[in-house]
Amino acid sequence: xxxxxxxxxxxxxxxxxxxxxxxxxxxxxxxxxxxxxxxxxxxxxxxxxxxxxxxxxxxxxxxxxxxxxxxxxxxxxxxxxxxxxxxxxxxxxxxxxxxxxxxxxxxxxxxxxxxxxxxxxxxxxxxxxxxxxxxxxxxxxxxxxxxxxxxxxxxxxxxxxxxxxxxxxxxxxxxxxxxxxxxxxxxxxxxxxxxxxxxxxxxxxxxxxxxxxxxxxxxxxxxxxxxxxxxxxxxxxxxxxxxxxxxxxxxxxxxxxxxxxxxxxxxxxxxxxxxxxxxxxxxxxxxxxxxxxxxxxxxxxxxxxxxxxxxxxxxxxxxxxxxxxxxxxxxxxxxxxxxxxxxxxxxxxxxxxxxxxxxxxxxxxxxxxxxxxxxxxxxxxxxxxxxxxxxxxxxxxxxxxxxxxxxxxxxxxxxxxxxxxxxxxxxxxxxxxxxxxxxxxxxxxxxxxxxxxxxxxxxxxxxxxxxxxxxxxxxxxxxxxxxxxxxxxxxxxxxxxxxxxxxxxxxxxx
Amino acid sequence: xxxxxxxxxxxxxxxxxxxxxxxxxxxxxxxxxxxxxxxxxxxxxxxxxxxxxxxxxxxxxxxxxxxxxxxxxxxxxxxxxxxxxxxxxxxxxxxxxxxxx
Amino acid sequence: xxxxxxxxxxxxxxxxxxxxxxxxxxxxxxxxxxxxxxxxxxxxxxxxxxxxxxxxxxxxxxxxxxxxxxxxxxxxxxxxxxxxxxxxxxxxxxxxxxxxxxxxxxxxxxxxxxxxxxxxxxxxxxxxxxxxxxxxxxxxxxxxxxxxxxxxxxxxxxxxxxxxxxxxxxxxxxxxxxxxxxxxxxx
Numbered sequence: 153x154x155x156x157x158x159x160x161x162x163x164x165x166x167x168x169x170x171x172x173x174x175x176x177x178x179x180x181x182x183x184x185x186x187x188x189x190x191x192x193x194x195x196x197x198x199x200x201x202x203x204x205x206x207x208x209x210x211x212x213x214x215x216x217x218x219x220x221x222x223x224x225x226x227x228x229x230x231x232x233x234x235x236x237x238x239x240x241x242x243x244x245x246x247x248x249x250x251x252x253x254x255x256x257x258x259x260x261x262x263x264x265x266x267x268x269x270x271x272x273x274x275x276x277x278x279x280x281x282x283x284x285x286x287x288x289x290x291x292x293x294x295x296x297x298x299x300x301x302x303x304x305x306x307x308x309x310x311x312x313x314x315x316x317x318x319x320x321x322x323x324x325x326x327x328x329x330x331x332x333x334x335x336x337x338x339x340x341x342x343x344x345x346x347x348x349x350x351x352x353x354x355x356x357x358x359x360x361x362x363x364x365x366x367x368x369x370x371x372x373x374x375x376x377x378x379x380x381x382x383x384x385x386x387x388x389x390x391x392x393x394x395x396x397x398x399x400x401x402x403x404x405x406x407x408x409x410x411x412x413x414x415x416x417x418x419x420x421x422x423x424x425x426x427x428x429x430x431x432x433x434x435x436x437x438x439x440x441x442x443x444x445x446x447x448x449x450x451x452x453x454x455x456x457x458x459x460x461x462x463x464x465x466x467x468x469x470x471x472x473x474x475x476x477x478x479x480x481x482x483x484x485x486x487x488x489x490x491x492x493x494x495x496x497x498x499x500x501x502x503x504x505x506x507x508x509x510x511x512x513x514x515x516x517x518x519x520x521x522x523x524x525x526x527x528x529x530x531x532x533x534x535x536x537x538x539x540x541x542x543x544x545x546x547x548x549x550x551x552x553x554x555x556x557x558x559x560x561x562x563x564x565x566x567x568x569x570x571x572x573x574x575x576x577x578x579x580x581x582x583x584x585x586x587x588x589x590x591x592x593x594x595x596x597x598x599x600x601x602x603x604x605x606x607x608x609x610x611x612x613x614x615x616x617x618x619x620x621x622x623x624x625x626x627x628x629x630x631x632x633x634x635x636x637x638x639x640x641x642x643x644x645x646x647x648x649x650x651x652x653x654x655x656x657x658x659x660x661x662x
Numbered sequence: 663x664x665x666x667x668x669x670x671x672x673x674x675x676x677x678x679x680x681x682x683x684x685x686x687x688x689x690x691x692x693x694x695x696x697x698x699x700x701x702x703x704x705x706x707x708x709x710x711x712x713x714x715x716x717x718x719x720x721x722x723x724x725x726x727x728x729x730x731x732x733x734x735x736x737x738x739x740x741x742x743x744x745x746x747x748x749x750x751x752x753x754x755x756x757x758x759x760x761x762x763x
Numbered sequence: 764x765x766x767x768x769x770x771x772x773x774x775x776x777x778x779x780x781x782x783x784x785x786x787x788x789x790x791x792x793x794x795x796x797x798x799x800x801x802x803x804x805x806x807x808x809x810x811x812x813x814x815x816x817x818x819x820x821x822x823x824x825x826x827x828x829x830x831x832x833x834x835x836x837x838x839x840x841x842x843x844x845x846x847x848x849x850x851x852x853x854x855x856x857x858x859x860x861x862x863x864x865x866x867x868x869x870x871x872x873x874x875x876x877x878x879x880x881x882x883x884x885x886x887x888x889x890x891x892x893x894x895x896x897x898x899x900x901x902x903x904x905x906x907x908x909x910x911x912x913x914x915x916x917x918x919x920x921x922x923x924x925x926x927x928x929x930x931x932x933x934x935x936x937x938x939x940x941x942x943x944x945x946x947x948x949x950x
Contacts, residue, residue, distance in 0.1 A: 160907075259918040274720065281734075285922065286918050289922030295745065299761060301749045302746070316700050317680075319731075323707045323721075323724070327709075330718075331720065350874040351878040354871065668810065669875040675780060678784045678864075681864040685861070686853060691793055693835070701807050704807075708816045716883055716885045723901075727912055732827070732831055736835060738923050738926070744841075
């Protein structure tokens with residue numbers, strides 16, 4: 153059913169949920185916990201179920217495509233929204249605009265879902281901008297904190313520049329290719345000599361700069377550590393997982409759908425991003441003393457590993473790259489949200505997000521210490537945990553794509569990265585605490601942390617279903633690609649695509 | 663006048679905006695410069711529309727999106743800057759550096 | 764239809780646009796920079812007129828000049844005392860970045876003019892038909908982007924109000940109100 157508009161329901165319902173929460177908050181007593189976060193979580197769960205039951209569809213001549221790819225990525229976005237919302241309940245009492253907080257958080261998820269289901273650069277760009285616009289505000293949400301205001305300014309300035317650069321890049325791509333719909337773009341690229349067309353390169357480079365900002369791949373990562381440190385920690389958790397996942401989803405669509413017919417041309421750019429991200433992220437993380445900054449740099453490195461898999465995309469038409477990137481993003485979402493939420497739980501008591509605040513954590517709260525250990529080991533890629541499975545799959549995808557040197561470099565820097573993860577674990581388990589007082593965690597926050605930690609263990613122990621989910625996601629992108637090739641072969645494209653109208657509109661002169 | 667002339671104007675406008683965005687100390691001046699960059703992108707779209715694809719709707723939609731974005735960015739940006747002004751008493755981007763990096 | 768014959772209007776409009784854009788990024792007095800944005804936006808509107816994008820001429824003037832610029836000027840006048848106009852308004856990197864931008868602009872312009880554009884010979888529709896087509900597209904094929912753009916504006920408005928509103932709750936440190944700001948400014 154290619155024209156089933158019911159596929160739009162998840163996006164519409166999510167928007168309605170945001171408006172409902174904003175309005176509901178007006179009628180609720182202030183300064184009392186209202187458990188709005190749980191309401192958002194339940195709403196998100198219902199929408200997730202509806203999403204899984206809505207049909208595949210290609211609406212408005214492919215303006216948006218609802219496929220297994222978009223459904224799988226929506227799952228990551230909604231699950232992150234759910235965990236972050238549950239964790240935010242702990243902060244509700246101190247918040248003066250909690251309705252707007254959840255509303256903007258949901259709006260940004262709407263933007264992310266639009267990215268995953270976009271069939272062209274128009275919806276992709278709108279989705280990216282909707283997400284960024286909400287996150288600018290959310291980063292500055294802790295208005296009594298000077299750092300939060302500064303983080304918002306930094307993210308806004310760099311984000312706005314990135315969005316302007318990306319729009320300029322899209323305009324050039326439009327001029328060169330005659331369309332911003334992925335299928336038409338791919339068709340037009342096939343007729344150009346991609347290596348010779350400098351204008352195409354320019355457009356791709358500018359567009360990738362905008363996407364690079366979202367996924368904090370080096371060299372577009374400069375803003376991330378400062379913003380992560382200054383933002384409210386729940387928002388940092390969201391920013392470092394869901395927002396990055398959206399960026400990777402956009403990158404995969406842009407490269408594998410839009411630039412599909414010239415995949416090899418773009419591999420060097422991806423390789424450059426991979427090398428820079430892995431090296432910069434891991435080496436700078438070695439000297440960090442703040443837990444949030446450390447996780448920020450570690451996140452940059454993780455994006456580098458994903459780039460390794462994407463760089464191997466020409467093998468098997470990118471399906472293994474997409475599947476492995478998806479699995480990694482899924483587990484990374486749980487692991488990293490868990491890490492930031494534990495940092496939040498500790499900061500609630502000690503008022504500090506420094507690594508030294510973790511000293512002797514196991515004596516102050518054994519469950520938190522255990523959760524931190526799982527998160528660190530998973531990020532470091534130590535065998536039984538999710539991170540190991542995910543990284544292995546990524547490197548396998550890179551290896552089968554012929555990126556042997558990149559995989560080797562990835563393996564080496566992964567070993568280096570163990571150093572800083574283990575240093576934190578050392579603080580947690582070996583060092584003596586400065587204070588003996590127990591750390592008590594708000595029940596909602598501990599529920600969110602438990603979800604993340606259990607998911608991290610579960611994905612590591614039973615990787616099979618998640619890998620299948622990744623392949624399911626890849627099949628959505630894949631079917632589209634093969635469709636393009638089929639069309640490319642059958643349709644010799646006699647028309648000069650210079651003058652193809654996007655959709656003939658009937659004009660009735662009165 | 664053909665397409666190339668318009669493209670030269672838009673690329674110059676874009677780079678003037680980029681120059682301002684990267685060098686200006688005043689946060690509001692940075693937003694002004696970003697508006698220039700967005701205008702350059704819009705000019706590009708409309709030039710391509712006029713000379714290459716006059717029957718296509720896409721570039722016009724993109725220009726509308728670009729203008730919407732400029733309005734939204736102006737609103738959010740000024741609120742962010744007002745927030746900074748209240749906390750720091752300055753809107754000089756160079757002086758606001760609590761976060762090391 | 765491949766070229767526009769009116770050279771003089773094009774030269775005037777592009778000179779107006781680029782000249783005032785340069786003033787915007789270089790002038791020391793920030794309020795002047797805001798006011799110089801006006802001729803720049805009008806110049807762009809003029810270029811749109813040359814491109815026969817009539818609807819966007821009106822939109823450019825109404826939204827950019829009428830709304831965005833007024834908002835900017837409001838904020839500029841609110842904060843103009845903060846930055847001393849006698850001090851340099853650009854950071855230390857301004858010279859290298861300037862050189863880089865000139866080189867980059869030359870490169871981009873060279874690439875774009877060097878590309879083989881396939882000009883179309885289609886007729887540009889008259890303004891009323893163009894606008895009707897755009898309207899039909901916005902409620903038809905492009906209804907979703909239109910709606911999402913509205914959600915974007917709504918989210919931006921909600922966000923801007925939240926950030927700009929001063930907290931009424933007893934804050935640990937009394938935040939200066941807007942009226943008190945000029946007194947608390949640094950020399």
